[in-house]
């Protein structure tokens with residue numbers, strides 16, 4: 412018997428509204444495997460619990476998949492975003508005997524603790540495109556679902572054209588001028604100690620399928636695209652190939668995305684421009700910037716200048732205050748940006764600690780570490796926001812000298828690219 416699957420978007424944080432691309436990427440693989448799917452987007456619902464109950468009573472699924480995107484806003488002051496999700500899952504549990512599964516990008520931040528916090532039967536870590544099909548097939552075979560499933564091992568469905576705009580109503584997102592996400596490469600082999608995206612296999616989609624998906628978005632009236640890769644230029648050859656292919660399509664789009672300082676040269680800057688990149692976010696940190704390595708000051712200067720020559724606007728995402736970093740590298744970094752003057756520099760001196768990163772060990776120091784703030788006690792899973800923040804904020808502010816170029820992250824409920 413094919414499974415009747417309900418997929419629920421639980422992301423109700425709307426700054427900015429983000430169409431639930433993660434759910435859309437489950438649709439084609441599940442329906443190709445013969446399962447029946449219905450979706451519910453709770454993003455704009457006033458009463459999500461009653462909406463969910465009536466939806467489940469009507470659709471009578473055998474398996475319910477909750478997409479969970481964010482634990483919190485990750486910046487300081489904290490805003491916890493998971494709070495109402497266990498209530499939704501609890502309400503679903505009351506409706507019928509369906510198995511309850513969760514997945515989504517929040518699984519980068521926590522694993523077993525997240526499963527327990529949410530109260531689902533099974534948590535799929537990472538990509539769900541194959542792992543969710545396996546879960547549905549298991550149920551069909553009368554098997555139990557394991558509490559944790561490694562979706563990274565199962566991988567992505569790269570040989571499929573993902574279905575866009577059919578199961579999710581795009582109108583509320585189009586009305587709010589959302590950027591629509593699309594992903595070319597999932598994962599990041601980098602090993603940055605603070606980042607939840609670290610040490611994941613880089614999984615690439617077949618370019619022809621990506622292009623068909625992109626064209627289908629444009630056919631639905633979408634013009635603003637967000638390439639959702641961890642960093643678009645992680646793989647130099649892959650990025651150049653992608654830009655050339657998008658340019659060849661000749662679509663009327665503008666796209667944006669996250670980049671790292673290197674690899675980036677004239678060829679890549681031209682490729683980005685000609686494929687529709689009008690603005691981008693460059694992720695940097697002061698401790699690397701101060702060195703002459705591949706993400707050092709020279710690379711950042713080169714990046715910003717190549718973009719400026721081509722009219723591509725650059726928003727900088729800057730982390731400062733790594734463990735053991737001295738004030739000197741922060742001062743040099745601020746000086747560099749004061750001279751370089753990209754469009755905006757968002758500075759984050761608060762490191763959100765997650766159980767899935769090496770920096771998690773700091774949290775166990777508890778109150779003995781004066782640089783910890785947030786939920787220091789009764790928070791072993793680190794699901795509730797806790798931060799390592801060694802930088803003196805008044806000193807940092809005096810360094811910025813009220814220059815409007817710099818924005819301390821967390822002060823405004825916007826993301827960097829919205830400021831340019």
Ligand code: B12
Pocket residue numbers: 422424425426427428429430432433434436437475476477478479480481482483484485486512513514515516517519520535537538539540543567589590591592593594598606607608637638639640641763824825826
């Ligand atoms: C691109 C991106 C953005 C873009 C989104 C643009 C757009 N229109 O889509 C922008 C810049 C707007 C953005 C904003 C924010 N983001 Co963001 N974002 C990302 C990023 C890089 C990719 C997310 C993505 O869309 N991936 C592509 C899709 C296809 O993948 P996916 O969603 O993961 O879905 C797959 C799996 O998760 C799984 N899956 C998904 N749903 C389900 C459901 C079930 C049942 C199953 C089984 C599986 C499953 O299968 C899917 C297909 O493989 C991630 C980091 C990352 N690499 O994942 C951070 C990330 C998710 N963002 C994060 C944050 C914090 C935010 C903000 C809160 C920032 C802020 N302070 O405002 C806002 C929130 C906005 C909102 N309304 O939710 C954090 C979350 C961490 C946390 N503490 O919770 C992340 C992890 C970045 C990080 N390193 O910290 N973001």
Ligand code: SF4
Pocket residue numbers: 599600601602603606607608609610641642671694
């Ligand atoms: S900061 Fe960037 S390069 Fe480093 S692990 Fe995260 S996504 Fe990868």
